[in-house]
Amino acid sequence: MRKALKHVSVVGLSMFALLFGSTTWIQYFSAEDLNEHPLNTRSLREEITRHRGPILVDGTPIAQSVPVDDDYEYQREYGAEGMDPEVYASLTGFFSVVGGTHGLESTENTLLAGTDDALFLSQVSSWFTGEQPMGAAVSLTIDPAAQQAAWDALDGQKGAVVALDPKTGDVLAMVSTPGWDPNAVAVHDPAEANAAYQDLVADEDDPLYNRAIGGNLYPPGSTFKLVTAAAALESGDYTPDSTLPSPATLDLPQTSATISNSSRTACGPNDEVDLATSIEISCNTSFAWLGMELGPDAMAEQAEKFGFGADMSIPLGVTPSRFPEDTDEPQLAQSAIGQFEVRATPLQMAMVASAIANGGTLMTPQLVSEVRNARTLSLLEDPSPREFSKPVSPETAQALTDMMVSVTEDGTGTAGAIDGVDVAAKTGTAQHAEGAAPHAWFTSFAPADDPRVAVAVVVESGGSAGNQASGGRSAGPIAKAVMEAVIDQ
Template sequence: MNKPLRHVALVGFVMFALLFGSTSWIQYFQAENLREHELNNRTLIEELSRERGPILVDGTPIAYSVPVDDVYEFQRTYGADGMSPEMYANITGFFSVTNGATNLEKTENSLLAGTDDALFYDKITNWLTGRQPMGAAIEITVDPAAQKAAWDALGGQKGAAVALDPKTGDVLAMVSTPGWDPNALATHDHSAAQDAYDRLIADEDNPAYNRAIGGNLYPPGSTFKIVTAAAALESGEYEPDTMLDGPAELDLPQTTATIRNSGGGACGSGTISLADSLRISCNTSFADLGMTLGQDAMETQAREFGFGEDMEIPLRVSASSFPADTNPPQLAQSALGQFEVRSTPLQMAMVSAAIANDGKLMHPQLIDQVRNARTLDLIEEPSPREFSRPVSGETAQELTDMMVSVVTDGTGSAGQIPGIDVAAKTGTAQHAEGAAPHAWYTSFAPADDPQVAVAVVVESGGRAGSEAYGGSTAGPIAKAVMEAVIKE
């Protein structure tokens, strides 16, 4: 071969190699990036033209796909008889042609869309048989009776309610109000879907914000006194009958500020037992107790209950917080669930659940089972798992007895259930100058064999406004949820 031909052959070889390399790079190494690129709608069309798996509550689909006569072939639909889409929106979220996905529709997308590796054998079968692929079915842990009880009892007031099974961590109810309708965002009409999304985001009541697990956290107020009492009992220096100072007014060191009790007077005769202090929710005794215990003991106890921990259930849960490096006045306020203490309702339900479960806190879980939507074969079944052991069994029993007295003869009487011992703590949390306080109630029942732990918050007192108290405003809501679970 002469020299010019060799040059032509070499150039041809190099060009072929470059072409082969570039196409291989695109097909194999850039394939995933190209599939997920925001300008590539083929993947979205492919997902929407596949029957997406349902999300089920007690076997009933509350999010499912129905055939339609358009390019996407299936329309995502929300709600069921007796299960309004608004009631479950902050769990299901939406799956939208225009605005993507949120909540479980987002976190469980690969399973619902049928693309998850867990569905590998099903995908092979579909390929061999030519059968249209279908997403997996996801059964959630929510008890529909408890969910409806929480929804109805909140009655559209801004707030949230969470119920847990103390023994497993299963989420039995998770309601955030006001609700919203995902169907308006799931429509295939791009303009209508965008309008619905814009209205949802612009709504001053923030319905898309899941008040149960995220966003702008709440000061828990006196419900946090459970954590302070736990720190005292766990220290070994205190018993339920240990006497504490409970003056009408507590002078805070390093400042001219004072802390007063709700009724204005002293607790007891100026001294009061730890158990009675929790029962009547004495501010001055708990503020002084927090300063005595110190930053390390308080912060450690809060962390062991879950404060400061990011969680996924699989929805992302905002971490509740206890302030670091406080001075004595700040620590006194923190012991009352004020200053910079912030919590989700889920976190306060976890505090009650740990006490109910002999001091063992289970990790909250929203997914019960994942099944093949066609064959019903089990794909995944999350097992209960321990989150932490914040208190000993002995301390848990002492706190249970103390919380029962809150209901039988204290601030939590609105949560009483005839024939059943209920353990609870109330809270009325100040949060902004001139604003009505948030009303809190956290509880579990039956106290001797707990089936459910609950936390409820009603923002700015709800309809009661500045007249709101945790017991009278949030207590009846918690009672309704507990009754719904226990009656089953």
């Protein structure tokens, strides 16, 4: 009898130990994994039923939670009167029962959800009052007129636009096309939301890529000649009047490959051209030669000063632009005109223009202007303008500005000119795949003597112009529309 009782006691104690151990493991070691598990509907319901804070543009919510009569209590809605949700989708992203979070809904999730440490006092107050915690209100730097102008001017073509305030780094516009409607993914019916999400994922045009800051990066083409010109001027060996060789075709060393001008002719008499004119007419052979003369170290260093290779969060994550390493002379010649393996985001090329516009000082791009407690309106975050780098001296910046003004007055960028305003610009037409139409680029700032906006535009594969596309013809009018939207206010 005692032996049997002893066995029962041992078994009972063992079962209790196992139960205690498994409970402890679940509560303390597996809790985070279980909370984040996609099948944990309790955790999902807790997220959805929170009153998330709004995302604001010029004081208007472009993403907000509205009360609804269902189990989730609140529905996330995107867009506002006169502010199409597709125009802002690449910024807001979505908050969904199936896709989780995307865009600013993801990067600012703890603030919008009200769980951030900055909202601790509000959380404590809610415990005592019984009120549901409210998420913070996140205000953006976006200028709605510039944002709409960028969207309208792209007119359904695949591409992207970024506009910056050169003096502060504020992002005034950021548009990526094709657009998409976050409301379709934010519905509470899981089957309907999943179908909408899968359609976006399967779309061959990749609408979920924010082409302005990521996705598949673009060769910047001749807009990169601004970086090469900056390296030349900063070296002290060249001025805008320096004479460069500019034959119709440049034979590259170590190979049978050549680089030709788009006109198939020399850029100047006696196969020579000065640096200023080379920028104005976008001479390929002179810049390819110049890149080889400067060497890989000087070119890579100048690109890095403008932001190439940098990991950035604005707070949306930005894919680093890149300048190739360990280039031989032919590769360096191609890189100097924005080809070979040079890749850039429109944000990066807007940063190049912005630094020149701001007298050689590059400000850190920022998309959030302030964060406030949605209930008390107390200020939680108020980002100040921050210097990113000083890529060039004020003297070099002024020289580049003068050369860029000539681009819109007499060169390849006249389509970006604005009556009564000096516009500084550089065009680009970038080859990217055999048989494909080139990408059309335009980067600019205005007014040239007191810049308020710096812009970069890319139109993928020539857009509606196809093989007839050029940076000036296809992307210039888009940049012009955005600049006018800012300076006309």
